[in-house]
Amino acid sequence: MKPLILSVEDDVQMTSLLRTVFELSDYPLIQARSAKEALTMFLSEKPELVILDLGLPDMDGLDVIRKIRGFSQAPILVLSARSEPADKIEALDLGADDYLAKPFSVDELLARIRVICRRLEQTGSLPESDVFVNGGLEIRYQEQEVRLDGKLLHLTPMEYRILVLFSRNA
Template sequence: MEAKSDSKTAAMHTKPFILVVEDDRQMGGLYRTLFETQEYPYSLVRNGKEALMAFLSGKIDIVLLDLGLPDLDGQQIIEKIRSFSNTPILVVSAREEDRQKVAALDAGADDYLSKPFSVDELLARIRVIERRLKTPGGQATETSFINGPLKILYDEQRVLLNDRSVHLTPIEYKLLVLLSKNVGKVLTHNYIGREVWGYSMDEDNGSLRVYMTMLRKKLNHQLIETSFGVGYKMNRVEDLEE
């Protein structure tokens, strides 16, 4: 296991500690250069067993995970971590099929980035997770949620857009609340189906698609993003403005 623990700058103390799980040496070199340049503290491991040991041994804020490892499949690692921890997991993998992305997200991954990727996009995804770590659940209290022009008053079951009430059906409201409580995270069709309707939506996503279309139209804002073939997520306004 390679560890970057030196504290040469105060900035590294304020940034999240990243556990990188990657068996490809060239990719490992890229991550090493990137995170040292950007002053992120990190550990680099090359197989699943080392990843689980490193996770249990120290304070890990973000897991950056390749799925194709020599000993354990990445999905197994996600499931093991999720059995006892909510630490954000960003999958970075060459597996591009929708079913593989869905499986990783359903297992508990927070986001999925396909290889090859843009370094700028990777850093942007990490910054999104950082913001979520600093403000869990978005700009929210127990009774309300605020994201740019959108405000949800949970106790009153009211939705405001630019301080004007928005009428939503009960299902639309449930969908919006679910997205708001997982802001920045891709929710798969199956996960949404289980949470809102009580069952998985394996092949029949037609109803969900209709409700999401109507919800986005009523909000009149690009807050809700479609991840084609996978699911939906709510973006933060500041992420859209970057």
């Protein structure tokens, strides 16, 4: 099962390239062209992986990393034209999981995504099936919803990750 990827890129040509690469590689993809759109999509679509450009029209990508890290540990792969070591270090220190400078090799991008996917599978963050049911407990992994006896539970991100870990190792 491949993760839903949120691509955050304002350049039209790069957006088109990424769409083609991910379609050909069978990765589900949603795309945002601004930081505001990306954060809204992140909350509503719950992607498992974010590919983020730092040079966005409405907010610096470093601020997007800060905001996402305020409530989620979803992997963030920075894909940016900023290639100075200081930019890379700052992004990684803020919580990015990886950094790839433009121009880049498509094969290298896909390899880095495979590494992230392996890590997600090992931690149980990328579930093998869509739904886990045990008695009155139901976990819908794609929607990141948990129900107990039909009632929706509101969990913190950490509580949800722990519950997913337990369900993957029931």
